[in-house]
Amino acid sequence: MSNAIVQLEHVTQRFAWRGKAVQAVNDVSLSIAEGEIVCLVGESGCGKTTTGKIVAGLLKPTEGRVVFEGKDVWAMSPEEFKHYRRAVQIVHQDPYSSLNPVRTIYKTLSAPLLRHGFARDNREALAKIRELLEIVGLTPPAEFINKYPHQLSGGQRQRVSVARALTVNPRFIVADEAVSMVDVSIRLSLLNMLTGLKEQMGVTFLFITHDLALAKYFVWEGRIGVMYLGQLVEISPTPDLIEHPSHQYTQALLSAIPEADPNLTRNKERIKLRSLDVPSLLNLPAGCTFHPRCPSYKEGLCDRVAPAPLEVTKEHFAVCHLATQSRAVQAGTM
Amino acid sequence: MPREREQLTKSCEILSVEDLWVEYRSPRGTVKAVRGVSFDLHKEETLALIGESGSGKTTLGMALIRMTPKSGSVPRGRIIYRRDGEMYDVLGLDKEALRKFHWQECAMVFQSSLNAFNPVLRIWDHFHDTARAHGRVSQQALRERAMHLFKLVQLDPERVIDAFPHELSGGMRQRVLLALGLLLDPQILLLDEPTTALDILTQRTVIDLLRRLREELGFSLIFVSHDLSLAAELANRVATMYAGKIVELGDVHDIFYRPRHPYTLGLIKAVPTVTGAFRELASIPGSPPDLVDLPSGCKFQERCPFADERCRKEEPELEGMGANHSVACFKWRQVSLEKEAAHA
Structure with missing residues (x-):
């Protein structure tokens, strides 16, 4: 894509663990366009958080390239790298541990403003902080500005985290499970606030979550990528992924999710997996990594040959030997 | 069942x-x-x-x-x-x-x-x-x-x-x-x-x-x-x-399809489903009250779109409305009307 802001090219991340290599992210390629919103979903240990950290430049991948505005991030000059790190901000999952407990909101937000020259003195910083608190919905700002994190609720803290990310005028925000620790009734207003940032300020988002229903709601106009054991196994514009999942794993996930609607959830068709156990990252299965659990795997193919990404329909890719077949079956039943 | x-x-x-x-x-x-x-x-x-x-x-x-x-x-x-x-x-x-x-x-x-x-x-x-x-x-x-x-x-x-x-x-x-x-x-x-x-x-x-x-x-x-x-x-x-x-108690179908308490209704409206049609969601404004210093009247009234003078003064008790469904809200009739209107 020509207008890509961030690109991952065959990115692999290995960690050393007791003398062995754990492949947390395995050959992930992903291109995110300016103003786009992409969501990574998957279960714990699938590598979605690691991928987020790689995108934000917090981790240097073992293999592959991270490209920001056409430049390889890890071959940048210090000045360029600083610019990149400022343009790409991350909002962490836990609003209880990601804010410094002994700093007031003012301190937390003024530090990056002053450090990076977005405010020349305390007075300018104060004005800017007021503006930021308004943007993230902490109003009136005067009521929050001198508070400590422990005086705020979880939802309010998460808003402070977002405000902190916004201090340096980022163009790209990685939101790692940014709303999963917040109550249902408040979650939505946080999400709407983030959507507003995208619309008003043109911020590009990489949204990481384990909650597919939330992903559907938040990125209906964007793309969802599904990760499994470090691989991006399916990626597609959201409506097509939800309505026509092509990878067996995505289908299993969608069928397994309980829904907040008794008739809908009790009449859902369930896909039975062959095994409940997730294989260890230390000892990945040969062929397609999902084959030991896949209900429709083909012996001799899926357990031997690793599938390549397949474009099922426009912009909808699945890494599965049976993707086109399952698509045809779905079309037949529609 | x-x-x-x-x-x-x-x-x-x-x-x-x-x-x-x-x-x-x-x-x-x-x-x-x-x-x-x-x-x-x-x-x-x-x-x-x-x-x-x-x-x-x-x-x-x-x-x-x-x-x-x-x-x-x-x-x-x-x-x-x-x-x-x-x-x-x-x-x-x-x-x-x-x-x-x-x-x-x-x-x-x-x-x-x-x-x-x-x-x-x-x-x-x-x-x-x-x-x-x-x-x-x-x-x-x-x-x-x-x-x-x-x-x-x-x-x-x-x-x-x-x-x-x-x-x-x-x-x-x-x-x-x-x-x-x-x-x-x-x-x-x-x-x-x-x-x-x-x-x-x-x-x-x-x-x-x-x-x-x-x-x-x-x-x-x-x-x-x-x-x-x-x-x-x-x-x-x-x-x-x-x-x-407990502000509402009832059969699971009544709670999800015929909620009578504005808080239950708000929760249901705030939660997305994966399958099924894409529907607009709405959040509940405000945040839960401080349990040390509870406001007078109904504890939900500050966040409730239905609240009136009575809700601010008196706290409703959980009352049966027949058919194994009880609710603690003065305004439950209006809530159920709104839910029906949303369905129609």
């Missing part, structure tokens, strides 16, 4: 909670965590206690089995437990009787499945200790019972029984806890956030398992959760909690 069966089970209340209050002492003052809760649990039903953090749902769950922490107290209330024609107040049990009540009558599975185990004991020791504490010591019979239960919860008995807790995955530990909970064949199983920390596919296994076990073994299930979809999936009846009170 067929209507006839619902009628039948209604007469068999095994647990009746009457005007239960729980308070905690804190440096800022008294936290009124549970404020006058009353409900019945019927034989072989699944009751979901739904609410957000700070709604008092976990405190209520703990109080049901007299496990309120030391900083808490139960100033008022009765918890009537019935079995085979006998009945007693759980709050009046002495230490020894309470010990028997736990596990033999009512077993509980806590939220964090790792912390619930002693990390230096093998799974078998946990089973052995529990059985011995309740006077059942035949090793052979116990081992057979444990093996049987592991099979019921879809675990490989040989792999699990001599394992240490850390050797098992989160989903496996949750299933071991279920097996342990069922060891003494309790009449009630109480679960706190049974699927919260689990991945989607594991969560599905645990949900299906709970449903099957409840049907096969015929116990009653109470679970506490913030997750509406879990209630939609598993419960026969749902109680919505807000600021320490």
